[in-house]
Amino acid sequence: MATSLSAAVRESVGASLAGVDAELARRYPGDPGTRQPVHTVYVPADVFAADTVRMWGEQALDLLDRCAPDAREFAAALGLSDELAAQVYERVRAKLRREPVEDLRIDFEDGYGSRPDAEEDAAAARAARLVCDAVAEGGAPPYVGIRVKCMEAGVRDRGIRTLDVFLTALMAAGGLPDGLVLTLPKVTFPQQVSAMVRLCEEFEKAHGLEPGRIGFEIQIETTQAILGPDGTATVARLIDAAEGRATGLHYGTFDYSAACGVSAAYQSMDHPVADHAKAVMQVAAAGTGVRLSDGSTNVLPVGGGEQVRDAWRLHYGLVRRSLARAYYQGWDMHPGQLPTRYAAVYAFYREGFVAAAERLAAYVARASSDVMDEPATARALSGYLLRGVECGAVDLSEVTAVAGVGHEGLLGLR
Numbered sequence: 001m002a003t004s005l006s007a008a009v010r011e012s013v014g015a016s017l018a019g020v021d022a023e024l025a026r027r028y029p030g031d032p033g034t035r036q037p038v039h040t041v042y043v044p045a046d047v048f049a050a051d052t053v054r055m056w057g058e059q060a061l062d063l064l065d066r067c068a069p070d071a072r073e074f075a076a077a078l079g080l081s082d083e084l085a086a087q088v089y090e091r092v093r094a095k096l097r098r099e100p101v102e103d104l105r106i107d108f109e110d111g112y113g114s115r116p117d118a119e120e121d122a123a124a125a126r127a128a129r130l131v132c133d134a135v136a137e138g139g140a141p142p143y144v145g146i147r148v149k150c151m152e153a154g155v156r157d158r159g160i161r162t163l164d165v166f167l168t169a170l171m172a173a174g175g176l177p178d179g180l181v182l183t184l185p186k187v188t189f190p191q192q193v194s195a196m197v198r199l200c201e202e203f204e205k206a207h208g209l210e211p212g213r214i215g216f217e218i219q220i221e222t223t224q225a226i227l228g229p230d231g232t233a234t235v236a237r238l239i240d241a242a243e244g245r246a247t248g249l250h251y252g253t254f255d256y257s258a259a260c261g262v263s264a265a266y267q268s269m270d271h272p273v274a275d276h277a278k279a280v281m282q283v284a285a286a287g288t289g290v291r292l293s294d295g296s297t298n299v300l301p302v303g304g305g306e307q308v309r310d311a312w313r314l315h316y317g318l319v320r321r322s323l324a325r326a327y328y329q330g331w332d333m334h335p336g337q338l339p340t341r342y343a344a345v346y347a348f349y350r351e352g353f354v355a356a357a358e359r360l361a362a363y364v365a366r367a368s369s370d371v372m373d374e375p376a377t378a379r380a381l382s383g384y385l386l387r388g389v390e391c392g393a394v395d396l397s398e399v400t401a402v403a404g405v406g407h408e409g410l411l412g413l414r
Contacts, residue, residue: 057100128169221252253295349388
């Protein structure tokens with residue numbers, strides 16, 4: 001085939017873009033390919049106990065028994081079709097028995113408050129022992145860790161010490177668990193993230209750990225984390241300051257809303273200020289491998305049956321809204337929110353997995369279809385199907401039967 005550009009020209013262009021290629025690979029490595037939990041459960045450190053996870057599951061099941069003892073009543077409570085409720089209800093109950101919590105955060109920040117140093121030291125060491133025991137006995141959630149106090153001057157030393165006590169106690173008990181997650185709240189400036197990076201580096205050096213072993217989530221709950229004093233978007237700077245250690249961005253519904261002046265009655269995950277903040281987070285995190293998590297609702301399913309069902313409907317709708325906006329994780333603050341968390345997640349995947357699997361099968365086979373999908377869409381389809389399998393909404397055999405692609409094939413496409 002006749003051409004006009006020489007090999008030397010191509011090589012010159014390649015050489016000129018080598019730095020850009022390296023920068024793209026460093027900053028935008030893509031999805032890590034690991035399981036993402038559908039939620040994070042927050043439990044104050046003084047309340048956390050050896051049986052916390054089991055008790056959350058039992059309390060959630062008790063609430064189901066009281067307020068929606070069968071699929072028909074569950075459907076009526078949430079506005080589901082009887083057909084979908086029949087698919088979802090027993091899966092929810094099985095999940096609550098098998099793995100009620102996917103990600104647990106033992107809270108030493110707002111949920112714990114200010115305590116005497118000796119008391120918080122003891123609580124941090126106790127939390128580490130309980131986590132180690134749960135991991136050894138096979139009863140730990142897939143992901144577990146702590147939220148420490150932030151890097152602001154008034155609480156900085158206390159947060160650093162709690163982090164140190166907790167991690168040191170884990171090492172003394174056998175090492176850091178695979179699913180360890182740390183959360184840094186109320187970040188306002190990249191330098192605070194850099195400080196967290198240094199703490200992780202120094203701990204790794206002190207214990208001979210592989211560099212980069214310890215990662216952390218960044219909570220987005222201050223206005224400065226979204227918009228800097230010069231008017232520029234700042235979330236990407238926070239991710240960059242983490243130097244590859246950031247694993248997630250978690251939206252803090254109530255702190256952020258309050259910082260924007262939203263009155264308490266209107267602070268919600270679906271308020272316009274929340275949507276703006278999360279849209280900025282989403283674009284900043286795209287392609288970086290940093291996962292996103294929505295916040296929580298403070299309307300809890302407690303009290304009489306109708307009050308519980310009202311709170312369930314609200315929570316279910318908010319979770320479905322987040323899922324449609326590609327926020328695949330959120331916070332749960334009460335055992336009674338677990339049934340609707342899993343109901344919303346399972347309904348989201350069960351409603352769409354057949355169509356998604358058919359589209360993926362057509363893409364793989366390059367078959368004619370009423371939708372012409374791009375490689376990026378194939379990545380999104382495989383990611384959607386894998387999330388559905390990983391959380392228990394659909395079985396791998398169901399996906400494979402329609403898509404013609406097994407687990408390894410889905411991972412490759414993602």
